[in-house]
Amino acid sequence: MGSVIDVALPENSYQIAIGHNTLDELGATTQGLSEGLSGGQKLGKLGKKVLLVSNPVVFDHYGARAIASLESAGFEVFRCILPDGEEYKTLATIQKIYDTALENRLERSSTMVALGGGVIGDMTGFAAATWLRGINFVQVPTTLLAMVDASIGGKTGVNHPQGKNLIGAFYQPRLVLIDPLVLQTLPVREFRAGMAEVIKYGVIWDAELFARMEAVERLDELGYLGESLLQDILVRSCQSKADVVGKDEKEAGLRAILNYGHTIGHAVESLTGYTVVIHGEAVGIGMVAASRLAVALGLWDELCDRRQLALIAKAGLPTKLPQGLEIEAILDSLQMDKKVKAGKVRFVLPTAIGAVTITDRVSADTIREVLSKMY
Numbered sequence: 216m217g218s219v220i221d222v223a224l225p226e227n228s229y230q231i232a233i234g235h236n237t238l239d240e241l242g243a244t245t246q247g248l249s250e251g252l253s254g255g256q257k258l259g260k261l262g263k264k265v266l267l268v269s270n271p272v273v274f275d276h277y278g279a280r281a282i283a284s285l286e287s288a289g290f291e292v293f294r295c296i297l298p299d300g301e302e303y304k305t306l307a308t309i310q311k312i313y314d315t316a317l318e319n320r321l322e323r324s325s326t327m328v329a330l331g332g333g334v335i336g337d338m339t340g341f342a343a344a345t346w347l348r349g350i351n352f353v354q355v356p357t358t359l360l361a362m363v364d365a366s367i368g369g370k371t372g373v374n375h376p377q378g379k380n381l382i383g384a385f386y387q388p389r390l391v392l393i394d395p396l397v398l399q400t401l402p403v404r405e406f407r408a409g410m411a412e413v414i415k416y417g418v419i420w421d422a423e424l425f426a427r428m429e430a431v432e433r434l435d436e437l438g439y440l441g442e443s444l445l446q447d448i449l450v451r452s453c454q455s456k457a458d459v460v461g462k463d464e465k466e467a468g469l470r471a472i473l474n475y476g477h478t479i480g481h482a483v484e485s486l487t488g489y490t491v492v493i494h495g496e497a498v499g500i501g502m503v504a505a506s507r508l509a510v511a512l513g514l515w516d517e518l519c520d521r522r523q524l525a526l527i528a529k530a531g532l533p534t535k536l537p538q539g540l541e542i543e544a545i546l547d548s549l550q551m552d553k554k555v556k557a558g559k560v561r562f563v564l565p566t567a568i569g570a571v572t573i574t575d576r577v578s579a580d581t582i583r584e585v586l587s588k589m590y
């Protein structure tokens with residue numbers, strides 16, 4: 216398995232390299248950024264210092280290999296191990312990265328490497344964007360969700376207690392290095408969460424990927440996928456994200472489609488304290504809600520709604536709202552969504568498998584009606 220996908224941007228283009236054991240090539244590939252062209256620009260020589268940011272779980276599995284690879288390519292490696300969990304995706308945790316950067320005198324030419332899932336990637340990216348006003352940044356995603364989505368496209372940042380990802384910056388990595396073999400240690404719940412974002416691409420952009428997933432019997436464990444479907448899922452999802460981000464890097468318009476399922480999803484995630492429902496699960500629930508809103512508005516039909524629901528359920532994801540979560544609280548929380556424009560909540564709603572539209576014409580009563588049937 217080996218593929219390279221270009222993320223072509225006006226400035227700061229980069230590549231996503233997917234392949235077995237690429238983790239052991241982290242040092243050489245990062246070093247290669249100094250020598251070769253990156254996005255049509257010569258980066259100049261990368262400094263020797265690398266700050267590897269991870270969490271205890273991922274570091275125990277893969278930290279030694281990442282460090283060995285970086286050191287054998289001549290880098291001097293420092294580490295910053297952050298606590299594990301979405302509840303630590305905060306400014307207070309970012310401070311620990313800054314402290315380690317200061318302690319080890321990271322310079323403008325230094326590099327931060329994120330080794331972990333989307334939580335580590337989003338925080339490391341934000342620290343890299345802001346330390347000395349921006350240093351080099353490499354993504355080594357270790358969850359399915361981070362491989363297909365979070366590591367690509369440059370959305371970095373942290374949560375505010377009142378809302379998801381409210382603090383952040385667009386800051387692109389120089390490289391995304393994906394080693395699918397690390398998925399073998401990923402807990403099954405996290406694998407399923409990643410499948411939610413994969414299904415998202417099928418609905419918003421890639422009808423062929425949707426059909427490919429419909430055609431298999433099981434999608435709820437890595438072991439059922441097989442080499443060829445996993446390869447398709449990784450490559451097609453990364454390509455979809457690269458296509459969309461390449462057309463609209465900073466979400467002036469089109470990129471908002473990547474937020475499909477996230478409007479209700481983010482509300483569910485933040486109202487349950489970022490721990491009860493994990494991001495991918497919340498996106499799955501949010502896609503079910505968005506689909507029902509689309510049916511209510513006559514944008515797509517019941518059959519499409521059932522096909523999407525079947526795929527989400529086949530991936531072992533929840534399709535109902537958590538008991539006890541109040542609809543009025545969800546409605547309030549929607550006001551925090553970053554897509555709100557002139558006070559109006561905008562939804563990404565499906566119109567066909569592979570196509571969506573963005574609309575602010577969803578009334579609070581329609582939302583109430585749809586959500587009331589999701590317990």
Ligand SMILES: NC(=O)c1ccc[n+]([C@@H]2O[C@H](COP(=O)([O-])OP(=O)(O)OC[C@H]3O[C@@H](n4cnc5c(N)ncnc54)[C@H](O)[C@@H]3O)[C@@H](O)[C@H]2O)c1
Pocket residue numbers: 270272273276299300301304331332333334335337357358359360361364365366367368369370371380397398399400401402405408409494495
């Ligand atoms: N920037 C973006 O474009 C973007 C896109 C999607 C999601 N996100 C963000 O990503 C976050 C969710 O990321 P996530 O789903 O990767 O969760 P996560 O980063 O919390 O990782 C999930 C869990 O898996 C563990 N883990 C990671 N890799 C492992 C491995 N290979 N083996 C064993 N355990 C492993 C982690 O320690 C953690 O406990 C959310 O904060 C979400 O907002 C960002």
Ligand SMILES: O=C(O)C(=O)C[C@@H](O)[C@H](O)[C@H](O)COP(=O)(O)O
Pocket residue numbers: 364368370379380412466470471473474477553
């Ligand atoms: O990359 C994007 O753009 C996305 O919307 C991808 C989402 O999967 C991701 O969860 C993102 O962080 C949500 O963005 P936000 O701007 O709503 O915080």
Ligand SMILES: [Zn+2]
Pocket residue numbers: 364412477494498
């Ligand atoms: Zn997401």
